[in-house]
Amino acid sequence: MLTLSNRKKVMEQEKLSFSEKLYLPVIAKGLLITIKHLFKRKATIKYPEQTREFAKVYRGHHVLKRDEQGRENCTACGLCAVACPAEAITIVAAERKPGEEHLYREEKYAASYDINMLRCIFCGLCEEACPKDAIYLTDRIVETEYEREDFIYGKDKLVEKIDQRIDVSKRKIKSEFYQPIKN
Amino acid sequence: MGGFLLSKTILIVIIFVITLVIAMYSTILERKFAAWLQDRIGPNRTGPGGILQPLADGVKMFMKEEIIPANAHKFLFIMGPMLAMTTALMASVVIPWGKSLKIGDFVMDLQVADLNIGILYVFGVVSIGVYGIMIGGWASNNKFSLLGALRASSQMISYELAMSLSLVAVIMSTGTLSMGEIAAQQSGWHWNVFTQPLSFIIFIICAFAETNRTPFDLPECETELIGGYHTEYSSMGLGFYLFAEYINMFISSAVMATIFFGGYNMPFLDQLGLAPNVEALIGTAFFFGKIAFFILFFMWVRWTIPRFRYDQLMNLGWKVMIPLALVNILITGSVLILRDHFNF
Amino acid sequence: MQAALFYGLSIVAIMCACGVVVSRNPIHSVLFLILTFFSISGHYILMNAQFIALVNIIVYAGAIMVLFLFVVMLLNLNKESEPHKSDLVKIIAATSAGLFSLVLVGVLKGATLPAYEGMMDSENGLVKNLGRVLFQEFLLPFELSSILFLSAMVGAVLLGKKNVQA
Ligand code: SF4
Ligand code: SF4
Numbered sequence: 034m035l036t037l038s039n040r041k042k043v044m045e046q047e048k049l050s051f052s053e054k055l056y057l058p059v060i061a062k063g064l065l066i067t068i069k070h071l072f073k074r075k076a077t078i079k080y081p082e083q084t085r086e087f088a089k090v091y092r093g094h095h096v097l098k099r100d101e102q103g104r105e106n107c108t109a110c111g112l113c114a115v116a117c118p119a120e121a122i123t124i125v126a127a128e129r130k131p132g133e134e135h136l137y138r139e140e141k142y143a144a145s146y147d148i149n150m151l152r153c154i155f156c157g158l159c160e161e162a163c164p165k166d167a168i169y170l171t172d173r174i175v176e177t178e179y180e181r182e183d184f185i186y187g188k189d190k191l192v193e194k195i196d197q198r199i200d201v202s203k204r205k206i207k208s209e210f211y212q213p214i215k216n
Numbered sequence: 217m218g219g220f221l222l223s224k225t226i227l228i229v230i231i232f233v234i235t236l237v238i239a240m241y242s243t244i245l246e247r248k249f250a251a252w253l254q255d256r257i258g259p260n261r262t263g264p265g266g267i268l269q270p271l272a273d274g275v276k277m278f279m280k281e282e283i284i285p286a287n288a289h290k291f292l293f294i295m296g297p298m299l300a301m302t303t304a305l306m307a308s309v310v311i312p313w314g315k316s317l318k319i320g321d322f323v324m325d326l327q328v329a330d331l332n333i334g335i336l337y338v339f340g341v342v343s344i345g346v347y348g349i350m351i352g353g354w355a356s357n358n359k360f361s362l363l364g365a366l367r368a369s370s371q372m373i374s375y376e377l378a379m380s381l382s383l384v385a386v387i388m389s390t391g392t393l394s395m396g397e398i399a400a401q402q403s404g405w406h407w408n409v410f411t412q413p414l415s416f417i418i419f420i421i422c423a424f425a426e427t428n429r430t431p432f433d434l435p436e437c438e439t440e441l442i443g444g445y446h447t448e449y450s451s452m453g454l455g456f457y458l459f460a461e462y463i464n465m466f467i468s469s470a471v472m473a474t475i476f477f478g479g480y481n482m483p484f485l486d487q488l489g490l491a492p493n494v495e496a497l498i499g500t501a502f503f504f505g506k507i508a509f510f511i512l513f514f515m516w517v518r519w520t521i522p523r524f525r526y527d528q529l530m531n532l533g534w535k536v537m538i539p540l541a542l543v544n545i546l547i548t549g550s551v552l553i554l555r556d557h558f559n560f
Numbered sequence: 561m562q563a564a565l566f567y568g569l570s571i572v573a574i575m576c577a578c579g580v581v582v583s584r585n586p587i588h589s590v591l592f593l594i595l596t597f598f599s600i601s602g603h604y605i606l607m608n609a610q611f612i613a614l615v616n617i618i619v620y621a622g623a624i625m626v627l628f629l630f631v632v633m634l635l636n637l638n639k640e641s642e643p644h645k646s647d648l649v650k651i652i653a654a655t656s657a658g659l660f661s662l663v664l665v666g667v668l669k670g671a672t673l674p675a676y677e678g679m680m681d682s683e684n685g686l687v688k689n690l691g692r693v694l695f696q697e698f699l700l701p702f703e704l705s706s707i708l709f710l711s712a713m714v715g716a717v718l719l720g721k722k723n724v725q726a
Contacts, residue, residue: 057417068253076256079257
């Protein structure tokens with residue numbers, strides 16, 4: 034018979050052999066297979082006590098970096114927000130006043146920088162888009178909350194503390210699969 | 217008379233408690249065993265290694281809201297799980313748990329009632345076990361429940377036949393209907409499995425069907441019937457149904473161990489020269505070991521074999537099990553006659 | 561003790577039997593009938609006929625009544641679907657039932673009942689004696705009735721099959 038895709042296959046059901054018809058030998062075989070698993074190593078990881086090793090390229094909770102002098106890198110250019118496929122980033126920009134040079138590296142800075150962690154898909158495009166080395170994804174886990182609003186992370190949660198710098202050197206090593214876009 | 221009543225009451229209470237505890241711990245064992253067979257570790261948070269899980273489950277069941285559907289038949293809806301539980305507990309009466317103990321000059325039988333028709337009693341109890349399910353399923357006023365109940369009843373009736381027929385052969389070769397006597401006859405290695413292997417295979421398959429365990433758990437098959445007959449039940453009503461299943465499993469394991477695997481008899485035990493009381497207690501412990509093995513076997517099969525289709529189930533029951541059981545009766549009968557004739 | 565049990569069981573049996581007739585819901589009728597069987601089994605046990613008592617439970621309460629219940633549940637009879645019975649039918653039914661009970665009472669009045677006391681410890685209902693009686697004294701009727709059952713079974717299977725080449 035002609036079919037549209039010509040990929041039709043007629044399956045033939047094989048006749049059961051005598052021992053298969055008896056059921057019992059086959060059942061015994063099945064029982065043996067399952068009981069063997071009793072002595073196998075268990076795959077479970079008991080989470081809070083043990084943690085699974087993270088992949089090298091794990092992308093989690095973002096961090097907004099500071100430079101060596103402790104100034105915020107971000108210049109509120111909005112490239113990350115444009116790049117974000119999930120539209121998770123909202124930035125309000127402000128101009129740096131004289132005397133704030135020790136706080137912000139560039140003369141424009143993000144007065145507020147929100148990431149909605151429920152929208153974010155942790156793709157890492159914001160990190161790639163950033164020209165100022167300001168945003169990175171880290172291997173920290175976004176914690177669970179009870180309210181939706183609590184998932185909108187502001188600068189208080191995103192910007193790294195001056196005394197607790199977050200190491201992102203791992204993210205800066207480009208993997209062997211990384212190919213810069215040529216144009 | 218007073219001592220008799222007292223000893224029986226104590227025994228009944230002990231058996232009741234043991235049954236409940238074993239049923240309770242079967243639930244956790246079931247989950248653990250399933251987990252182990254699937255390379256997981258199972259519930260392990262409540263108490264060391266999850267040992268308190270059944271208690272937690274029980275408390276949860278009690279605390280849940282009891283929902284009775286608006287259009288349900290109230291009285292029967294409540295009766296259903298009660299009946300299921302009662303009939304499940306009733307069969308333990310005729311099971312001989314061990315040899316009799318001697319305390320001073322008082323003899324305490326480890327069997328509540330040695331009816332001279334013990335096996336028939338078990339059948340009677342099993343056969344009225346359907347009512348709990350049927351009544352509950354019908355009273356829920358829900359199509360899925362009703363279908364589950366109907367499946368359960370037709371399945372149980374079909375397999376009851378094969379089950380009783382398979383035991384007829386055992387009754388013929390042992391010549392008694394009393395459970396106590398059947399257990400006593402199998403001292404040492406004279407277990408009935410060796411003389412009646414076919415009967416045992418039929419019996420165990422039917423036991424799976426009677427207890428609604430997995431290859432035959434169509435009455436509660438989730439993919440088609442949601443929860444089957446207990447779809448509408450919540451709280452302790454559901455708890456009773458689930459519990460009754462585990463009690464049934466325990467009791468049928470005990471029946472199998474008694475009838476086919478020598479009951480409380482342990483080979484070579486009498487050669488150790490122990491005091492009779494100690495011997496009786498070791499025998500009882502060994503009996504519980506056998507029961508535990510069968511319970512584990514129930515679970516092992518559950519996590520190995522997928523569910524039968526309904527027509528397959530009926531075909532297996534009527535066209536395979538019953539003829540096989542009849543053939544078995546025929547063979548047993550002819551062997552018995554030949555043995556009488558030639559005196560061997 | 562035994563007399564009290566006897567009267568208690570009898571009352572339960574008669575009440576349930578009345579329940580079978582009176583209750584409008586067919587499921588209730590069936591359940592009452594099952595209870596009746598149980599109390600009758602209780603009577604058998606009182607008469608020391610344990611075998612008959614248990615066979616009564618296994619066969620009637622455990623199998624036949626389950627099938628009854630099964631069918632009634634499947635049909636799902638209720639008040640709305642109950643066929644309307646005309647008054648004439650009701651009158652005829654009541655009269656014939658009354659006449660029948662009259663006949664029953666008449667027959668039972670003349671009958672002499674065996675002494676009640678002796679029945680308590682008769683050995684007639686035990687497996688051994690029953691088997692002896694069935695397989696020696698009444699062997700022929702017993703086997704004949706089993707052949708009757710077999711033929712009924714074959715007939716039922718034949719009726720159940722749709723396309724049988726005659
Ligand atoms: S990781 Fe992706 S989705 Fe998340 S904020 Fe950055 S660009 Fe948006
Ligand atoms: S994080 Fe980078 S891309 Fe985003 S606004 Fe700041 S500087 Fe621009």
